[in-house]
Amino acid sequence: MADVLRSGWITTGARAAAFEEEFASYCGAAGAVALASATGGMHLLLAALGIGPGDEVVTPAMTWVSTVNCIVLAGATPVFADIDRDTLMVSSRHLEPCLSERTRLIVPVHFAGAALDLDPIRRLAASRGIPLAEDAAHAAGSEYKGRKIGADGTAIFSFHPIKNLTTGEGGMFCSDDPELLARIRRLKFHGLGVDAHDRATQGRAPQAEVVEPGYKYNLTDMAAVLGSGQLARLERFIARRALLAARYRELLAGVDEIIPLGLPPHAMRHAWHLFIVRLDTDRARLDRDGFMAALKERNIGTGLHFRAVHLQRYYREVMGFRPGMLPATEWNSERICSLPLFPAMTEEDVATVVDAVKEVLAR
Ligand SMILES: *Cc1c(COP(=O)(O)O)cnc(C)c1O
Secondary structure (H helix, E strand, O other), X not given: OHHHHHHOOOOOOHHHHHHHHHHHHHHOOOEEEEEOOHHHHHHHHHHHOOOOOOOEEEEEOOOXXXXXXXXXXXXXXXXXXXXXOOOOOOOHHHHHHHOOOOEEEEOOEOOEOEOOOHHHHHHHHHHHOOOXXXXXXXXXXXXXXXXXXXXXXXXXXXXXXXXXOOOOOOEEEEEOOHHHHHHHHHHOEOOOOOXXXXXXXXXXXXXXXXXXXXXXXXXXXXXXXXXXXXXXXHHHHHHHHHHHXXXXXXXXXOOOOEEEOOOOOOOEEOOOOOEEEEEOOOOOOOOHHHHHHHHHHOOOOOEOOOOOHHHOHHHHHOOOOOOOXXXXXXXXXXXXXXXXXXXXXXXXXXXXXXXXXXXHHHO
């Protein structure tokens, strides 16, 4: 980072290009475009596909709000698929009834570091001729049937600070479609087709022209160099997270009110981005929000990934989504809670968290 600051080149340049190559090679992706965020990647994808009024995009409501906001801001209509109650992920069975002749894109979410069952989803999308883009914000280092997420198809990663790999803020667009990658590369920087560094190093004229109106979603070299350092440690981070997650599962096995997420039955490697549990509100004497507050009193920070998007105020009031539309999503939305999980935690820390959980439930 200090080298970048001293180098005289701090915005998108050689370091961002190197990070793109390193990330693509780690995933086995044909190509990767570094971006300012995953949300920026979703915005660019919708623009590249020309998605707008009258079009539908199918995605779960158990996701981060950014995807749905982008769909709505593009003038298109979000169509929500329900999820598997125990993995929080969609399957082809959930997606199929949501497809119509207006569906222009499917955005399933790899959740918490687990991988979606992609083969049936890919077959469904291909049979209908609908583009598929995986929300891989939680899935840097996750694998499906022995291949890294990002190796096949189109996947958008996030490097927000809570994710397994961070650049402060940032994202990566991976695809095996060279035309789509070229389009994303052009749209991420004003539609010039070349960014400032390309012009400096490749001797391109600063007179480069707008080929189509584009956006400003490039990742800086300052951020990229952080990403390269994180990527070099990602396997170690994941190994550590897996160990801590296993310890959690062991210690929580005897706690009746706590239901950890189920592990998908298909072959995959979990990247353990989040350790999510559900509070069994039929057995516990407090609700999820009370549970989180009581843990906070004991200095245990928890997270909520996520409150169902369709029941957030705008989506209820303006778009008319109602409770009851997505039973498994809503059931989880009221009960989920992410326990602390980060590589610097110790096994004793995990035991401390579980003790606090037991204490709160016994109160
Ligand atoms: C974090 C996240 C995003 C957005 O990533 P940003 O880099 O913050 O834009 C999208 N989808 C999911 C599921 C996420 O968790």
